Amino acid sequence: MNLANDLLMIDMRQSIDHFDTAFLNLLAERTRIVNNIIVLKLEEGIDLQQSDARKEDMKVLIEMSVELKLEQHFFKKILDLVFQNAIMQHEQKIPENSLQGSIIDDKLQSLADLRKRLLNLDKALCIVLAERFCIVKKIGQYKEILNIPPLDPVRWQQVLQHKAETAQMLGINVSLVKEIYNAIHEVALAIEEDIKTPQSNNFP
Amino acid sequence: MSLNVAEALEIIRHNKKVAIVGLSPKTDRPSFGVGQFLLDKGFKVIPVNPMHEEILEQTSVFSLADLDPDTVDWVDFFVAPERLPDFANDIIRLSPKLVWCQIGIVNPAFNERLANAQIPFIADVCPKIEWKKS
Numbered sequence A: 001m002n003l004a005n006d007l008l009m010i011d012m013r014q015s016i017d018h019f020d021t022a023f024l025n026l027l028a029e030r031t032r033i034v035n036n037i038i039v040l041k042l043e044e045g046i047d048l049q050q051s052d053a054r055k056e057d058m059k060v061l062i063e064m065s066v067e068l069k070l071e072q073h074f075f076k077k078i079l080d081l082v083f084q085n086a087i088m089q090h091e092q093k094i095p096e097n098s099l100q101g102s103i104i105d106d107k108l109q110s111l112a113d114l115r116k117r118l119l120n121l122d123k124a125l126c127i128v129l130a131e132r133f134c135i136v137k138k139i140g141q142y143k144e145i146l147n148i149p150p151l152d153p154v155r156w157q158q159v160l161q162h163k164a165e166t167a168q169m170l171g172i173n174v175s176l177v178k179e180i181y182n183a184i185h186e187v188a189l190a191i192e193e194d195i196k197t198p199q200s201n202n203f204p
Numbered sequence B: 001m002s003l004n005v006a007e008a009l010e011i012i013r014h015n016k017k018v019a020i021v022g023l024s025p026k027t028d029r030p031s032f033g034v035g036q037f038l039l040d041k042g043f044k045v046i047p048v049n050p051m052h053e054e055i056l057e058q059t060s061v062f063s064l065a066d067l068d069p070d071t072v073d074w075v076d077f078f079v080a081p082e083r084l085p086d087f088a089n090d091i092i093r094l095s096p097k098l099v100w101c102q103i104g105i106v107n108p109a110f111n112e113r114l115a116n117a118q119i120p121f122i123a124d125v126c127p128k129i130e131w132k133k134s
Helices: A003-044 A053-067 A072-092 A100-107 A111-146 A153-170 A174-195 B005-013 B030-040 B081-094 B108-116 B127-133
Strands: B017-021 B044-048 B074-077 B098-101
Touching (some): A003 A072, A003 A111, A003 A153, A003 A174, A072 A111, A072 A174, A111 A174, A153 A174, B005 B098, B030 B044, B074 B081, B081 B098
Parallel strands (some): B017 B074
């Protein structure tokens, strides 16, 4: 690789890092809002079951992801993981990373307001993922042209560990973040495979 | 243990549930042709692809981690050989009757793990080509 190629790769990886930082912070805010919804529900004696409104939200988010050309199989997996985590938070009844101070602001809002904010956050997560995968596709094309191998497993484990540490610091479920990033990694590798030019000697 | 072509074909003739890792919906890809061939021969094809929900009109799973051991008899790989070790743990959990790695997909470390787990495998061969020859 020449210097220009190196710089281009560094630039694209920096872009990925920025999107990941945004993604994890949005996820942390999401966790906080879900916690506060649980606190409000408990205080007002509302059933802790997740509302049917979330199913409607899911439909909205999937439609949005189609417009953004985000891989459907992947996005549904992420939504499933995020929603399952929220259900787990509900089942535990004890909010994760419950910061009493942060609840004060949210108490001034209704449950409906909080749910609306949750949907907005999920839309933002969808946009960040879609933008991130635009860069992943560019990296895949670049790797194909320059014959660069996919990320090696040892390097990937280091990246995953870093994400887990950031998640811990932000008070997000570390297992959730690991599962999400493993899914992101799977798709990134599949995209790279997909971009590759088929070799004629592999054709049966 | 590494199998020869005749032994591998004998296994797949009697075991019709195959998960194809890296099955592509693109008609110009070898995996598409092999998937279509196996479907035509009466196999139940389970595409494993995190990008597409349906390939060859079959519902796809996101990864091998989403499969239960009794849902698959054998696994056919269409991925870069350096990626194969990533799948070793799931393969050992699924304990299929055969792991089939396509032409050019050879990874000695992966083969060694399969051998240690006593999972039969064949590599650098295509089931479609061998089936037609047999």
